Amino acid sequence: MKILSWNINGLGALAKGAQIKDLVRKVIPTLICVLETKLEVIDRFTLKSPGVRGDWSFSYVGSNGASGGILVAWDELCWISVDELIGNYSLFVVLQRVEDASKVVFTGVYGPSLRVENRRFWEELNVVRDWWVFGWCIDGDFNEIRFVCERSGCRRSTRNMIASNDFIAKHELVELPLARARFTWNRGESQSRIDRIFICPGWLNLVTDVYQRSLIHHCPILLDPRLESWGPPPFRFEIAWLQAPSMKERLGEWWSFVKSEGPLDVVIGCKLRFVKKKLREWVKEKRALDQNRK
Known part of the structure; x- marks a missing residue:
């Protein structure tokens, strides 16, 4: 089909x-x-x-x-x-x-x-x-x-x-x-x-x-049904990111930023997606800074 x-x-x-x-x-x-x-x-x-x-x-x-x-x-x-x-x-x-x-x-x-x-x-x-x-x-x-x-x-x-x-x-x-x-x-x-x-x-x-x-x-x-791709690879959180200055505070701010209503799984899903987006932006900025330092 x-x-x-x-x-x-x-x-x-x-x-x-x-x-x-x-x-x-x-x-x-x-x-x-x-x-x-x-x-x-x-x-x-x-x-x-x-x-x-x-x-x-x-x-x-x-x-x-x-x-x-x-x-x-x-x-x-x-x-x-x-x-x-x-x-x-x-x-x-x-x-x-x-x-x-x-x-x-x-x-x-x-x-x-x-x-x-x-x-x-x-x-x-x-x-x-x-x-x-x-x-x-x-x-x-x-x-x-x-x-x-x-x-x-x-x-x-x-x-x-x-x-x-x-x-x-x-x-x-x-x-x-x-x-x-x-x-x-x-x-x-x-x-x-x-x-x-x-x-x-x-x-x-x-x-x-x-x-x-x-x-x-x-x-x-x-x-x-014959397609094998399930989209982009899953997002993976690196434990080493927690060692970055103020990372835990940033995570708390990002998590609290999204105000969502509804079932608990829906609320958590929205927050996780927003945190993932902000983490990707942070990683991109960090890589750019590291390249400039080199």
Whole structure:
């Protein structure tokens, strides 16, 4: 199962259609999820824009004018559609694998940009998910981060961040690590991680890779079981750093700097990520000073 997901910010534009078509030819996915299509109606002719062949089926959520829109398309040589449900913010498709007749639920989501709609968004996902017991993969643009460190300039947790983590914990979802990228959206100096893929624990043999394009604000995400990279190497703390002048005081200041709310594991995770970031900056500065002394 190879899934390509991309917030294209307007599927009807010729330039963007060419970009996604080029990527589809390179990675050859078996399922495509295109977000923010900005199209109220999608037909077979429109489906040619992402570069899919004639032996593909699709379902979609029409946009609200020039806002939103979800397209999910799958290769009929690999998948057979069994059931589906179209929501306001999501598209649930139950697919049966041709190879072994196993069934999975794939959900493409486009989260609301207005805070007043956040509660309805999570309620929709919770209610519909309970209809099926098959393995689940939920993918899309959630328009929200999970941790403070996932958005530049963010220092406090919000209610929707807490709601998103509660939802993940309730359904025992696993978020796959991103390779080759830390953020999935950028505009100027603003960066955040709002495009995500979650799977049920039974799919932990799958990994995710990210291909970034400088011409767009969202980068596409590729989920491929054959990829071996789990992203950059893990960060390692060197005990010798504690011998540096005022290091213990610095660690205390960095740890106290992040004011986060929510479950204890979420709070600790945010603090650790911030401390890791500051340590990397400190190490970089230290190496530069050592080089100048030489």
